[in-house]
Amino acid sequence: MAQKPRKTTMISHGIAAQNRKGRFNYAIKETIEAGLVLKGAEVKSLRLGRAMITEAYAGERDGELWLFNSYIPEYQGGVLSRFETRAPRKLLMQRKQIQKYLGAIAKDGATLVPLDIHFNPRGVAKVTLGLGEGKKNVDKRHAIAERDWQRDKARLLRDKGRGDY
Structure with missing residues (x-):
């Protein structure tokens, strides 16, 4: 049997990549939005939503800010221009x-x-950066306990509303 080609959805606006551990590992004081310099094939690949920024960080090089260690896979759509997947x-x-x-x-x-890479309503790639300090393990455990309590509380309220005791 021949398989149907997988339909890929392109992201025109919205989140393309997200760093969920960023808010867990760091106490974010302030967030800022910055533009991102990308090549054409990088933008196409980013629109497919397969990028990863879990290990990425922003830092200084020659008095400018750069995004290091972000992973944007190569675009497989027949484009001849190749790029380095983890380039600054x-x-x-x-x-x-x-x-x-x-x-x-x-x-x-x-x-x-x-914290995330997203496309604004105009279709321009932006990065949301968080200025933060690293959390201690005690703070992380407290965040986990708080999240679990909120989940249990919502479950209890939902079950009580149905009359299931």
């Missing part, structure tokens, strides 16, 4: 913002964590 990608921000966040990194020991 330049972040676009205003000079004053860059200086502010680089100062926070140097002075406070904060970290710029990429």
Whole structure:
């Protein structure tokens, strides 16, 4: 039997990649949105939603902000231009913002964590960065306990409303 070709959906706007562990591992104080310099094939691959930024981080190179260790797989749509999947990608921000966040990194020991890559309503790729500090294991355990309690509480309220005791 011949298999039907798998239909791929392209993301025109919305989240393309998400770092769920970013908010778990870091206490995010502030979020910022930055533009992302991409090649054409990288944008097409990103629109397929297969990128990963769980191990990515933002840092300084030559006085500018760059996104390091983000994974955007090669686009398999017959494009001849190949690109490096884990290449550093330049972040676009205003000079004053860059200086502010680089100062926070140097002075406070904060970290710029990429939280998600998304396409805005105009279809432009953006990165949401979180300025945060690493959480201790005690804080992580507290977050897990709080999340479990919220889930159990919702389950209890839902069951009580149905009359199931």
